[in-house]
Amino acid sequence: MDIMFWALIGAVIALVFAAVAASGVLKKSEGSEKIKKIAGAIRRGANAYLKRQYKTVAIFFVIVTIVLAILAATGFMTFFVPIAFIVGGVFSALAGFIGMKIATAANSRTVTGATKSLNSALRVSFSSGAVMGMTVVGLGLLYLTIWYFILNAYFAGDTAQIASNMLMFGMGASCMALFARVGGGIFTKAADVGADLVGKVEAGIPEDDPRNPATIADNVGDNVGDVAGMGADLYESYVGSIISAGALAVAAGLGGGGLALPMVLAALGIVASVIGSFFVKTKENASQKNLLSALHKGVYIAAAIVAVAGYFLVTGILGPDHVGVYVAILSGLVAGIIIGYYTEYVTSDHFKPTKDLAESTVTGPATTIISGIALGMKSTAVPVIVVVASVLISYFASGGTLGSGSFEVGLYGVAISAVGMLSTLGITLATDAYGPVADNAGGLAEMSGQDPVVRERTDALDSLGNTTAATGKGFAIGSAALTALALIAAFADQCQIDMSALSLLDPTVLMGLLIGAMLPFLFSSMTMSAVGKAAMKIVVEVRRQFREIKGIMTGEGEPDYESCVDICTKGALHLMLAPAILGFVAPIIVGLILGANGVVGMLGGATATGFVLAVMMSNSGGAWDNAKKYIEGGAHGGKGSEAHKAAVVGDTVGDPFKDTSGPSLNILIKLMSMVAVVFAAVIVQYGILQ
Structure with missing residues (x-):
């Protein structure tokens, strides 16, 4: 039996598990x-x-598909590419859509579970997260294995042709992911910022109070941004890491075994994630530490299974001479765990950094903002060092050298380490995706007037969700850096560039590097500005309703929730276009002017600054959010105090940091690399400064 059938079986297991969990x-x-x-x-x-959103994005997909079809007709690529572009986008959207559907079904059931016990609420919310996690990995692996079998039949087993074509199949997923993340992020943070600034700071009413006109929009935003957007995002990360590793395997001379290994490793990760999910449970009255330990247990068990079984997988497929590839997988797996743990340390209110940030609120919003940005900047050091160490270990352990002789083998090691990091995505994403469900459950408990103990239980899960969400973002950003490096190498291979011979003294490389380093900042400016513009409209609308709807503050008047949802929808769909299109056109424009070497420089610059900026923004935002919740728990005067008001201001700045700009950057750097790969032949032929 073809070894790739094991990958297909893994995909089926994931989707069956997701269906059972959803049921x-x-x-x-x-x-x-x-x-x-x-x-x-x-x-x-x-x-x-x-x-x-899908109707809006469909227009973009139709236009790009026509362009790809023209390029295929003129011999720049095969006709598989435009077809795969559409299918990849649909699968990416489907992953997010299914996650959103189960999340909006699970929020009410989590509230009902919380009326019974904390463990009941955790099981429901975590199960919904498991549906999301397994759907993402199941659809991703299904997409890749189906294409493998089609290409294998068409090219009669020619692994070079299979890998070359599959390398181009991630662009559709990347485009859809960026639209979903940016659009969903603008929606959710515009609603959240507007609701907090007017409701909590100006009106002095609790979070998720039914009198706040923006509260339904805020809860809708949790689902379209933190669930649907995140699902599309991590689907794209998962697919991108696997196809880049497969392409570099062939370039490194590892043949069909090297091409198959990333997919079979992903299947192993699925089985490990299924086993690990059964260990996630807790007792009543559990502390935050106990809850976090319950989630960690599942993740660590899954990681341990991959760590042990991965050795036999590598030696069985590639042979004992390539045991260094197993070391690369292990380095990626360990790097992901370290980054996740460190992110938890930086953003959780159980540790010193966030407690110190909470203390800075006593002296007002200015010191809160300064301290939060400083925390985020400082927090970049450890993830960068960990990724550098993982690259170093993966490259040399796999057989790479500093010369050009074994360059491709070393890069394959870097690529496979990213697959190792994402191998347990099924359960890692489950621990992340349950957070928005718990957040929604807290809102439902507040708006439906449940017993205070119910809100206490959902708040415990929500606070934990903030930490696991920050951990998940750190994990996704770390894997994005490794995947982007592999994709840059794959682009260079497509263009037949000797990476070891590239020099910063080459003016096209230097110009590309500077442009690439600037792009994440420009992109972040556009997304932050988009949130600000949409939030301003929500603030004006909520103030209007408080002023004009009689009896709204006494509970006698009914707020107009729909108007806030509509404002967020229109704002998100309109404002998401420019930053998303920037990520698509930038490598093409740079390539046509500076040539292939310039694109390599641009991708390198964007990866370096994008990775660091994403970590900084994600960690600052997560710490601001948990500092606010720490104060709401009674520290520094508790709710309504001046410290609390300052913390809310910090959280509103942190919202687009951690949920819009930060997580979108990891998609941006991979999308630009993927677009460069797809348009490589065009860039080589028509680049002005070759």
Whole structure:
């Protein structure tokens, strides 16, 4: 039997597990009619937004597909590429859509579970996250294995042709992911910032208070940004890491075995994630430490299974002479765990950095902002050192040298380390995706007037979700850096560039490097500005409703929730276009002017600054958010104090940092690399400064 059938079996296992987990969630009780009504409003808002988003993105996909078809007709690529572009985009959107559907179904059931026990609420919310995690890895691996079998039949087993074509198949997923992340991020943070600034700071009402007109939009945003956007994002990361490793395997002379290894390793990770998920449970009245330990147990068990079984996988497929490739996988796996743990240390209110940040709120918003930015900047050091160490170990352990002789083998090691880091994505994403469900559950508990103990339980899960979300983002950003490096090498191989001979003294490389280093900052400026513009409209609308709707503050008047949802939807769809298109056209324009060497420089610069900036923004935002929750728990005067108001201001700045710009950057650096790979032949032929 072809070894690739094991990858297909892994994909099927993931999707079957997701279906069973979804069925288990849907069998749980939704609760009272009031809970159902509010949950229904959130579900309708999320569905309406995604429907309009997909229609908008479809126009872009049609235009690009026509361009790709023309290039295929003129011999620059095969006709498989435009087809795969469409299919990849659809699968990426589908991964996010399924995650959103189960999340909007699980929020009410989590509230009902919380009326019984903390463990019941954790099981429901984590199960919904597991549906998302397994759907992402299942669809990703299914997409790749189906294409492998099609190409294998068409090219009669020619691994070079198979790998070359598959390398171009990630662009559709990357484009869809960037639109989903940016659009969803603008929506959720515009609603969140508007709701917090007017509701919590100006009106002095609690978070998720039903009197706040933006509260439904805020809960809708959690689903379209933190669930649907994140699902599309990590689907793209997963697919990108596997195809880049497969392409470099062939370039390194490892043949069909090297091409198959990333996919079979991904299948192993799926089985390990399924096993690990059964160990996630906790006791009633568990502390945050106990809850975090419960999630860690599942992740660490999955990682341990991959670490042990990975050795036999590598030696069985590539032979004992390539045991260094196993070391590369292990280095990626360990690097992911270290980055996740360090991110937790930096952003959790159980540790000194966030507690110190909370203390800075006592002297006002200015010191809160200064301290939060400083924390984020400082927090970049460890992830960068860890990734550098992983690259160093992976490159040399796999057989790479500083000369040109074994350059490709070493780069394959770097690529396979990224696959190792993402191998347990099924359960890692589950621990991340459950957070927005718990957040929504807290809102439902508040708006439906549940017993305070219910809100306490959902808040415990939500606070933990902030930490796991920050950890998940750190994990995704770290893997993005490794994948982007592999894609740069793959682009150079497509263009037949000797990477070891490139020099910063080459003016095209230097110019490309500077442009690439600038692009993440320009992109972040555009996305931050988009959130600010959309949030301003929400602030004006909420103030208007507080002023004009009689009885809204006494609970006698009904807020107009739909208007805020509509404002966020229109703003997100309009403002997401420019930054997303920037990521697509930048490598093409640079390539046509500076040539292939200039593109390598641009991709290198963008990867370096994009990685560091993404870590900084994600960690600053996560720490600001948890510092606010730490104060709301009673520290420094608690809710309503001046310290709390300063913390809310910090959190509103951190919102687009951690949920819009930061996580979108990891897609940006991979999308630009993927676009460069697809248009490599055009760049080589028509680049002005070759």
